[in-house]
Every structure is written in structure tokens, then in C-alpha cells.
Amino acid sequence: MASTVRKAVIPAAGLGTRFLPATKAQPKEMLALVDKPAIQYVVEEAVRSGITDILIITGRGKRSLEDHFDRSFELEYYLEQAGKFDQLKEMREIAEMANIHYVRQGEPRGLGHAVLVAREHVGDQPFVVMLGDDIMHERAGVLDSMLDVFERHRGAVVALKEVDPQEIQFYGCATPEAIDDHLVRILDIVEKPAVESAPSNLAVMGRYVFPPSIFDALDQVQPGSGDEIQLTDAIKLLLADEAVYGWTFRHGRFDVGNKLDYLRATVELALEREDLGPGFRAFLAGVARREGLG
Numbered sequence: 001m002a003s004t005v006r007k008a009v010i011p012a013a014g015l016g017t018r019f020l021p022a023t024k025a026q027p028k029e030m031l032a033l034v035d036k037p038a039i040q041y042v043v044e045e046a047v048r049s050g051i052t053d054i055l056i057i058t059g060r061g062k063r064s065l066e067d068h069f070d071r072s073f074e075l076e077y078y079l080e081q082a083g084k085f086d087q088l089k090e091m092r093e094i095a096e097m098a099n100i101h102y103v104r105q106g107e108p109r110g111l112g113h114a115v116l117v118a119r120e121h122v123g124d125q126p127f128v129v130m131l132g133d134d135i136m137h138e139r140a141g142v143l144d145s146m147l148d149v150f151e152r153h154r155g156a157v158v159a160l161k162e163v164d165p166q167e168i169q170f171y172g173c174a175t176p177e178a179i180d181d182h183l184v185r186i187l188d189i190v191e192k193p194a195v196e197s198a199p200s201n202l203a204v205m206g207r208y209v210f211p212p213s214i215f216d217a218l219d220q221v222q223p224g225s226g227d228e229i230q231l232t233d234a235i236k237l238l239l240a241d242e243a244v245y246g247w248t249f250r251h252g253r254f255d256v257g258n259k260l261d262y263l264r265a266t267v268e269l270a271l272e273r274e275d276l277g278p279g280f281r282a283f284l285a286g287v288a289r290r291e292g293l294g
């Protein structure tokens with residue numbers, strides 16, 4: 001079913017402290033996975049799902065994000081003169097993928113607050129929220145499936161994935177009621193519960209489809225976990241009034257939120273590349289032999 005949702009919000013105002021010193025003078029969203037900044041994967045995913053308007057919530061020190069999605073005339077001129085037409089085309093396409101807008105969050109008051117900053121831009125329309133720490137593989141089709149659920153049920157949809165029970169403390173956590181294959185209704189949701197008291201091991205992954213009513217909920221939310229305005233707490237308020245759905249999936253998510261997971265994601269994505277994969281695979285096999293791993 002073709003989606004009617006056209007707007008996406010990508011919060012990118014965080015300081016990236018889990019990635020210091022790499023993020024001291026550059027945004028974490030600009031860290032490359034193989035040869036593309038992490039945020040470009042997210043924007044490409046949005047565009048594939050029919051999103052045409054993207055609002056990136058930024059903060060101080062995030063100028064390079066805007067430069068990345070803008071035209072670069074010197075670079076284009078050089079590539080043209082050098083006859084590097086494939087690269088020239090690729091650079092132009094990055095600047096033409098979507099209408100990308102930027103607004104600053106001002107003060108770092110949490111994910112929920114970052115989304116609330118988008119209120120005026122989004123207006124009275126459904127929209128998606130995409131978090132840059134979660135990179136989704138095209139094959140998994142997570143956002144497409146979520147948009148499909150939204151068209152059928154007209155309620156908020158949250159991406160969910162089972163994690164190791166010890167890991168649930170790092171995520172939003174849902175209490176589900178099964179509806180269908182992959183589809184659940186969310187009965188309750190809590191941000192970063194303690195392992196002992198977590199209601200399930202179904203973790204919120206960073207993709208959401210929201211009706212505009214989420215903004216009223218966000219307006220009412222008080223600071224929660226980490227003394228921040230949490231998006232999860234707004235979802236909890238929303239589900240008291242209207243149905244909220246979860247789309248459960250297993251594969252195709254790369255976590256780039258911390259150093260170890262970032263290394264994993266880099267390896268997986270490099271292995272998939274036609275140009276780099278074969279050589280890189282042979283290199284990894286050599287490393288595994290040397291380290292006595294295989």
C-alpha cells in the first residue's frame with residue numbers, strides 16, 4: 001500500500017559523548033560507515049520509503065551535516081574537469097535526494113524534546129522519526145512495513161526487536177499483545193527499565209511512525225530517565241488514549257551507537273559491498289587464522 005506519510009524527523013543534536021574523541025570536533029552522524037556518513041544511510045532509507053521532506057534536529061557544531069547535503073560547487077567543478085563523471089553524479093544526487101531542513105534544539109533536554117522542536121515544521125500530519133544510531137538494512141524493509149501498518153490502522157507504530165535480556169536496560173521496552181505475524185499492540189512501554197523489572201525483552205529500535213497527537217503527549221511529559229524528556233514516556237501517554245502498534249523484526253539492524261557496535265556494523269557493511277567485500281573477506285579470513293579464531 002503506498003504510504004501517505006511524507007515527512008521525517010531525524011534527531012541529530014546529541015553530543016556523541018560515547019564516541020569521544022572522534023566526536024570532539026565533528027558530529028557523530030558524520031562518522032563514516034565504510035565510505036558514507038552514518039546519517040546518509042538514514043536519509044536514503046527515508047527516501048526509499050517515499051519520504052520527501054526531512055527535518056534534521058541539530059545543535060551547535062553540526063554545520064558539516066548541512067554541508068554534506070548541500071551542493072559543493074568547487075568539488076563538482078573539479079570532478080567535472082577531471083572527467084570523474086560517476087562521482088560528479090553521485091555528489092549531485094546527495095544534494096537532491098529530498099528537501100532537507102534544519103532546526104536547532106537549543107538545549108539538550110532529551111529525545112522527546114528534540115521531537116517536540118519539530119512540531120511547527122511537521123504541522124497536522126503524520127510523520128516518522130528515525131534515530132541515527134540504528135542503521136536499517138534495505139532488505140529488512142522495516143520502515144516500509146511500519147508505514148503499511150500505519151495506513152491500515154492509522155495508529156502510531158514503533159519498531160521492536162528482541163534483545164538479550166541483559167541488554168533491555170539500554171532501550172525503551174514494550175509490553176506487547178500479539179495481533180498478527182510481526183504485528184503487536186503495545187499495552188505499555190517504559191524507558192530503560194532495570195533488567196530485573198523489565199516487562200519483556202522487546203526493545204524499541206529507532207524507527208517510529210506518529211500521528212500528530214504525539215506532540216500533545218510530548219507537551220505533557222515531565223523529565224524522566226536521565227532527567228530528560230523521553231519520547232518513550234510520550235508514547236506511554238498516547239497509548240492511554242489511542243492504539244499504538246509495534247512492528248517486530250529480527251534482522252537487518254546495525255547499531256552504531258557505541259564503539260564496539262560501530263566496528264561490527266562497519267565489518268558487516270563492508271562485507272556486503274561488491275567492490276570491497278571479496279578483498280575484505282579474504283583479509284578477515286587471514287586475521288581469523290592468525291588469531292586462531294577459525
Ligand code: G1P
Nearest residue numbers: 111133134171172204205206232
Ligand atoms: C533511544 C530511545 C530508546 C530506544 C533507543 C533505540 O535511546 O530513548 O527508547 O530504545 O534510542 O536506539 P538512546 O539510545 O538515545 O539512549
